[in-house]
Amino acid sequence: MALIAISLNSCSQNKTTKIAFGSCGHQNDSLPIYNVVVKHKPDIFIFLGDNIYGDTYDMDVLKAKYDILKGKPSFQNLKKNTPIIATWDDHDFGWNDAGRHYKFKKESKEIFLDFFNEPKNSERRKQEGVYTSYYYEKSGKNLQVILLDVRTFRDDLLKHTKEENKFFYEPDYVPYQHADSTLLGATQWKWLEKELSKPADIRIIGSGSQFGIEYNGYEAWANFPLEQQKFFDLIKKTKANGVLFISGDVHYAEISKVETPNLYPIYDITSSGLSSRWLFATPNKNRIEGPVMENHFGLITINWKTKNPEIKMEIWDVNDNQRIEYSIKLDEISFKK
Numbered sequence: 001m002a003l004i005a006i007s008l009n010s011c012s013q014n015k016t017t018k019i020a021f022g023s024c025g026h027q028n029d030s031l032p033i034y035n036v037v038v039k040h041k042p043d044i045f046i047f048l049g050d051n052i053y054g055d056t057y058d059m060d061v062l063k064a065k066y067d068i069l070k071g072k073p074s075f076q077n078l079k080k081n082t083p084i085i086a087t088w089d090d091h092d093f094g095w096n097d098a099g100r101h102y103k104f105k106k107e108s109k110e111i112f113l114d115f116f117n118e119p120k121n122s123e124r125r126k127q128e129g130v131y132t133s134y135y136y137e138k139s140g141k142n143l144q145v146i147l148l149d150v151r152t153f154r155d156d157l158l159k160h161t162k163e164e165n166k167f168f169y170e171p172d173y174v175p176y177q178h179a180d181s182t183l184l185g186a187t188q189w190k191w192l193e194k195e196l197s198k199p200a201d202i203r204i205i206g207s208g209s210q211f212g213i214e215y216n217g218y219e220a221w222a223n224f225p226l227e228q229q230k231f232f233d234l235i236k237k238t239k240a241n242g243v244l245f246i247s248g249d250v251h252y253a254e255i256s257k258v259e260t261p262n263l264y265p266i267y268d269i270t271s272s273g274l275s276s277r278w279l280f281a282t283p284n285k286n287r288i289e290g291p292v293m294e295n296h297f298g299l300i301t302i303n304w305k306t307k308n309p310e311i312k313m314e315i316w317d318v319n320d321n322q323r324i325e326y327s328i329k330l331d332e333i334s335f336k337k
Contacts, residue, residue, distance in 0.1 A: 015139045015304045019204065020082070022297040023048035023089065023248025025274030027068040033274050033318050034074035037297050038081045040316065043136070045082045046145070047116075048248035048271070049089025049208030055096055059107045062094065066115045086116045087130055087147040089208030089249055090219075097172075097219060099154035100185075109152075128152060131188050133195050139304040144200035146192070148207045153185025157223055167283070171217020175225050183227040193234055202242035202302060202311065202330065211245040212256030212268025216282035219249060232260050241334040244311070246271065246298060251278035253298065253315040254290030255326055264333045269313050271298030290315070292323045 020042035025031055037045060052069050054062040069075055078084070090098050094108045102108075109130060118124055124132050129152035136143040157173040165171065184192065196203070205211070207221070211231075215222040222228065235243055245268040256268040268286075273295050281291035295318040303310040308329050315324035 017136065017138050017143060017302045017304065018042040019044055019046065019143075019145075019300045019302075020297055021046040021048055021206070021246050021300075022271045022274045023208065024050040024251055024272045024276040025052070025069075026276060027052045027065050027072075029275035031069075031072050031074045031275050033295055033297055034072075034078040036316060036318060036320050038077055039320065040299060042082055042299065044145075045078060045084050046147070046206055046246065047084065047086035048206055048246060049087055049093075050091040050248060050272075050276070051086060051088065053091045054094055054108070055091055056094065057104060059104060059111065062108055063111050066111060070115070084116065085132075085134060085145070085147065086112075087132075087149060087206055087208060088112055088151060090151060093151040097157060099151060099156050101156060102151075105152055127187075129185070129188060131191065135200070138302075141201045141304050141309070142199065143302065144195070144198065144203045146195055146203060146205045148184065148192075148205065149188060150183055150207055150209045153188060154183045155181050157219065160217060167217055169217075169280075169282075173217060173219065173223050175215055175223050177225075179226055181224055181226065183221065183224040189230070189234075193238060196234060196238040196240040196243075200240075200242065202309070203240060203244070204300065205243060205245045207245055207247045209249055210247045210256070210268060210270055212247075212258045212266060212286055213254075213270075213282075213284045214286055216284065218282065232263055232266070235266075236263055239335055242330055244333060245269070246300070248272040250282070251276045252281050252290070253292035253296050253324065254281065254284065254287050255313060255324065256284060256286040257288045258286055264335065267313070267328070267333070269298050269300070269315075271296060271315065289313075289324045289326050292317065294318060294323070296323065 129149040131149040134145045160171045210220045258266045299314040301312040312327045
């Protein structure tokens, strides 16, 4: 994957970088949240998946649904004023909870890349899957954004038998326990190791599925615990500092914090609900902030003024009210020297 380096100039005077992000916006909704995003003047907006609700085996239908989003005044406002990058999740991949066996993943990929104006000579056009990375330079510092593809290579999920249910709701899935199960696939794992080995001050990992939550019976990295552990081990192997996750999928917002031996804490800021909503938040022992059930977007602000930059994580709702604010210093997510 070629290095994509972009200079962030919009906040050059105060030496900050603002990354807005979100997921789960239905193309048939008015989507006023995009106008709220623009008010905050982020340097970039990251779509984390379920950018539309396609859920079809007809590619003409899928494209038509993207066209509906394209025509939304609020989306046009966002596109006009904010650089956009994106990955996908199941509904824009093509079908609810789908993985590598979805029959039209090659066709839906091309529609996705066309919609988000991917260059015709891009590596994403040549490879299988939509994973990619970007570098942003600011004040002599490097921010790496890695967007994962948690659909193209993922094994089908294991159905819950519903014989032993510890939840107050009916779970859908149980975790894999054997080593040959995969979420990212061998090729993407190999690419990811190379990316984490590159120099960067802060690394934001975008995943359509939540990374940092405990098992709750729905879609998440927790259904692939060996893959999740593989990610922890890879961070340790590459000595990659400054890793934090952003994720979507669940139609509410929260911040999770995972602590594992010999590794700094891993934060996962979930922003899911650009227009979609859910009735309840599932149990999550790793939750340290939230949940926020109203429509919202996520915002990470990095203050590069000092040697030890501050990273502020926020959730802003559709009425432009701040609902979550949580700050850390870079040395809190770095290996100790």
